[in-house]
Amino acid sequence: MSQVRRWRDLRIRRRDPVDLAGPLQVRGHSVAWVPPVVLLAAIVVADYSTPGDVRVVPWAVLVPGVAATMCGVRETAVIAVLAIVTYAVVDGSWPSEYQEGPADFLLTVVGGCLATVACAFRVRRDRRMGHMRTVTEIIRRTVLRPLPPHWGGLDHAGVYLTAETEADVGGDFYDIQPGPHGTRVLVGDVQGKGLGAVEAAAALLSAFREAAHYEPELTVVAQHLEARLLRQRGRKRQLGSKDGDRFATAVLVGFPVTRRDLVEMVVLGHEPPLAVSPRGVRSLPGGGGLPLGLGELAPGPPFLHRPQLARDETLLMCTDGVTEARDGQGAFYPLVDAVREAVTRDPGLTEPARLVDFVRVGTLEHSGGRLTDDTTVFAVRRLPETGGAGEEDAG
Template identity: 65%
Template sequence: MRDGPLVRRARAGRRDVARRQGLLRWRGRGVAWVPPLFLLVAIAVADYHTIGEFRMISWIVLVPGIAAALCGVWGTALFAVVSLVTYVVADSAWPHEYRAGRGDFVLVALGGILAVLACAIRVRDERRALHMGDVTDTIRRTVLRPLPPGWGGLDHAGVYLTADAHARVGGDFYDIQPGPHGTRVLVGDVQGKGLGAVEAAAALLGTFREAAYHEPDLATVAERLETRMIRHRGHTVALGRSDGDRFSTAVLLAFPDDERQAVDVLLFGHEPPLAVGPGGVRTLPAGAGLPLGCRDLAPGPPESRRWRVAGDETLLLVTDGVTETRDAAGAFYPLADEVSRAVAEDPGIAEPACLVAFVRDGTLRHGGGRLADDTTVFAVRRRPVRHAAGGPGGEAPEGGRLRS
């Protein structure tokens, strides 16, 4: 997503704050005062050893400026005062004909005042950057809520990378919703970028979390998502915005409670999931449904398909940030081939966390470290019965306890 210049500057400021705090600490203690103090002493000593025709004491005006970039307001004010006192003492030690005089005194005093003002502005902007970073983190947690380990009886792992290095959330989304009718999983990609894409993703996720819990039929969940996308577009049009044609691709999975080695797949113009296991990689296609928000082009919900999935197979779901990544020659990232080769060499790659890390690294490597679009890699598989998670939709062996 792309934000305004204030948000981008605030986020860049927050990174600068964190970087500065890391660089200016030694053994857990702040050492921001060391550079300006060293410069102060160096200038005073150099001035003492220079000849009368070449005085360096006026260079002490640099000290408050350095302090303004590294220290707090009170620290900068202290260096401004110390610099002025040092100037007076050092200049008074010379014969009258070699003294720098009142002109440089005014320069040092004015430089100290300006340094304090600049430091106050810098500190204010840093605090604003930290606040904006907190707001961004809150938005990210709202759209992509943290998923507890084993949530809904599934082992899962996910990674989300934004094409904009300054952003932390965009139009990609994913979630797991356990409920009385089994556990449902949704992964999708809203068309476009910016806050409008984030709003649409949040609207779809909110509907999914309610419908996936309450509705027994997966087709009804799909219908609710389609209706929500259309309603959201109508709302944006009523506001006079230009994104009234926005749509979203998505893949909807359902893990039924009555059949542990089965998964229902329903696609909305999205890449089908890959079943990755020690035996290899296979695609789990379903009916060719249109993206959410495009139902008027082909009325009727897309058809779901049930697939049998072994206990050691992981379902891999990605957005087009992975499949459309190109290398220097313009070739797309061969996801299925790369995963097949990796699993053949090391079956442990099929573990959700390992699989997600492998695809993430492969995508970045194939694209030369650059992403043309937001990228989501999400992997899920049922937990073994002895490790099933608690919460709605979780399972436990007879006599065992539900664990979250």
């Protein structure tokens, strides 16, 4: 099966619960009523096809319940009435000695009423869930601003996948900020979920966009992020919030103006980036840094790494939603091995957009489309014709 087809199947599996519970449609017309009506017709045929002492028509009580799982309230009520009338007609057409009697008829009536009530609750729940998903998406789009193509002299691609939760939004974040000292990239993940995590992510992104533009040293940018998160935590404590102890893992990458053969990198409790090229995959050095918010445990500026980076190498950065994705047996997603094998087969996969799509599909496929944590995949590489310096911030 091709990657495109597998991704289409996974998208269907991960579709919003509102869509899954909503009416089935063909060319814009609802056909959700078809399965329960077909089931009712099959029950009638089976009842007439069996001997008189074997009655199938009492199964009509199941029909409204089936309708309640896929139809609207009005359709469910109509199908419940249809099942009750059908039961009365079919049962009354048999000789009296084979008739089921009023007890089963009353059961069909009660079953239809309960199915209609259950459908009303389901529709209400689905609408509420849809509203929460909409609010969550608005929040994410507000925090993660759109990035122009080739922003800061970088070819880039990113994707954010929500976990299988009803309302809690995670604190994954990423951004690119060009400036006079080169282009800087930030990818990170705030501990926890909910609006507190989003507020912390927004605060860190705001600090990054300013500091990354003006500060010549990448370690100073990291110190600005540390100070900003500490101020955010202090404000939350003063408000009496329980979010006053959040921390964040992050990786800062700088593409210097004067050196195109290397990158500057500060890793703050995060997985180091992977350098992906047609020759293979290698993990860049970057261990030892503490997460943002825990810098007081090791005073002083964080360590600056300056690894070599070839022109055809793409930096791949992922939050732990990728590396900690599990399959049915509990095994983690083998990111490095999967990317290495794929690049060996297809060297063109090193393009950021294709690489991000591959990791996205692989993560969803490995986890069966059921992510337990929000997941971000981000890839960047230098464009050959520009170093990305001197561009102005668009917002």
